[in-house]
Structures are given as C-alpha cells and as structure tokens.
Amino acid sequence: MANITEATANRWVQTARAAYSSQVISPFCAAYQQAYTNFTKTLEAQDAADKAEAEAKAEMAVLALSLIGGFGLGTVMGAACAKACAGKISQKMLNGPVLDYVSANLGERSFKTLDFVANDIRSEFVAGALFDVVSAKAGDKLKAALTNQPQDIKHAKGFIDEPLTVLVNMTGYVDGLCHTALLLIEEIFNGKLKDKEQEYLKKFHQSSKLLKLSHKMPDKLKERIELSFWMRYLLTLDQIKVQEWRWNRTPFGSFAEEYTVTKGIPQNPTDKNYPKTGRDHRRHQQEVIYNDAGELVKKRIDTLYKALVGHNFFGMDATYGGFSSSKETVDKQLLMRAQFALKKLQPAYAPGSKGR
Helix, strand or coil, rough: CCCHHHHHHHHHHHHHHHHHHHHHHHHHHHHHHHHHHHHHHHHHHHHCCCCCHHHHHHHHHHHHHCCCCCCCCCCCCCHHHHHCCCCCHHHHHCCCCHHHHHHHHCCCCCCCCCHHHHHHHHHHHHHHHHHHHHHCCHHHHHHHHHHCCCCHHHHHHHHHCCCHHHHHHHHHHHHHHHHHHHHHHHHHCCCCCCCHHHHHHHHHHCHHHCCCCCCCCCCHCCCCHHHHHHHHHHHEHHHHHHEEEEEEEECEEEEEEEEEEEEEECCCCCCCCCCCCCEEECCCCEEEECCCCCCCHHHHHHHHHHHCCCCCCCCCCCHHHCCCCCCCCHHHHHHHHHHHHHHCCCCCCCCCCCCC
C-alpha cells in the first residue's frame, strides 16, 4: 500500500466538511428553524411566554442537538453549548445522548466541570484513537487547538441565542473542528508526531469521528425537535408553594409574619426527591402546584405526538379516563409521561455511538 500523502489526508477533512454540510448541517438547521418557529408561534397565539427565556433557549438547543447525538457532532456541539451557558441548563433537562456523558461526569459537582468535559469530548471527536498520543507527545499549538476555542463558544452562544441563524453558527463550529483536524495532520507530517507518520495517519483515518458519518438523519426530524421543545415546556409547569416565616423587629417588640414563596421544582417527576404536598423537613407547609398547558399547546402536542407515535399525548389511554386534551389536567403523572417521551424521541444508535 502506497504511503499516505499530506494532500490525501487533507482531502479526508475537506470531504468530511462537505458531507457534514449537506447531510447534517443543512437538514438539521432547516428542521430546527421550522420547529422553533412553530413552537414560538403557538406560545404567542396562546399568549403564554415560556418562563426564563435564556434558560429555555439553552435547553431547547441542547435537546435538539441530542436528537443527532449519534453523529458525534450533536454530542460535541451540545457539550460546547452546555459549557457556553453553564448554570442556565437545569438538571431536569439533562436528558438524551448529548448530556448523558456530561451529566454522568458531573454528578452533583459544579458546572465548572463542563470545561473539562466539553474539551475532552471535542478532542476525542477530532483525534479519535490518537487522543492519548496527542495528549502525551503533541506540541502546545495542537493541544490548545483540540480544546474548545473562543470561536467555538462564540458559535455555541450564537446557536443558542439566535435560533434563526443556526446555519451560520453550526457551519462555523464545524469549520473550527476541521481546522483543528488539519493542524493535527500538519503535526503528523511536520511536528512531534512525525516519528510514526503512517501509523498515526491510518489510526486517525480509521477512528476520528469527524471523518465518519455512519448514521442517517432521524426520520421526521422537524417534528421530533418541536415535540422535544414541548415536552421540555411541560416539565416547566410544576411549581412548589412553600409557607415561610420571618421575624419583624419593631420598637414595640418582635412578631412573626407568614408569607408564601413560589418557585420552580428542580427535580424530575420520577426523582425520589420530587417534593410532595405536606410539610417539608423544616415542618413548613408546602404545596405542589401545576400550571395548565393551555388548549392551543395541548392540540399542537397531540398533533405532533400522533404523527410520531400514532396516538394523542393527552388522554392517551383508559388509565386517564379517555379524556380529551381539553379535560386532562397537568399533574405529576402527566409530567412523568413527558419525561419518558423525551427519552423515546432519541433515535436508537449502535452501542458506543452516542456521545463518543
């Protein structure tokens, strides 16, 4: 077998870039933009703004990318988005292949850990089986390039903040990955990895996720993305109302004043620590309340769910009395179904293809 030239290796990267552009970026961005537009128009028609807009955009971006996690690009860019908006994504939304790896490494630790995780995923996505070799032997320029660059975070933030310009930001992000791959090839031919040039080139070609597009896009991607937005929206409708007391001091003495605090619930409904109506550990009275989704939202969810699953989401079976969407109320059981639906939306990929 003839030796691999630098020009040939560079063409691998150029071919991969073209393939991502036509097979992943273009169809994904078209589906994402339409799903986002449909989602926001339905909320506007119902006059129901999604709470915490910045948080909502961040979580919606990551959920959408999770639907193409099997491509690797969804995972690596999803981790960059998670890092770019650290602290804005609730633990409730850490679902799907994009954040399976991130949340597994986070545990209960600070979101600062995302700095390491995002860099680690990006490095392995580009370098493949050369990850350890590069970490041990490569020059500082390549090592720095393999981690998340300022431009990566800029494109990730743009992807989150401006949903209708995702094509520009996703293309820019992939361009950055390809530039890093070209630097790796240059290091193999002219730098500290030159000692095993052909061996390293073959490993790079065979193992780099950047160079491999092994999956088709999920079917009905636009509907999957929009429905993931709505399932996330349903999971924001629970709140807890807690009775609190505070002491007021006056010149005539002190007295206790009762007041109520209402806030969102951070746990998923399947979590063992999901709160219950009653008294909390401080003996304060608390009540779990659920806001209504609204008729237009319910109808839109039913339309999407039926197109993907075959039946309505609301009043889906006899367990819930066969109610129409207008009669079934939001409660813990319904939120549990929304959580499970988010997982069902993820396409099935071969073991090891999600996130690595």
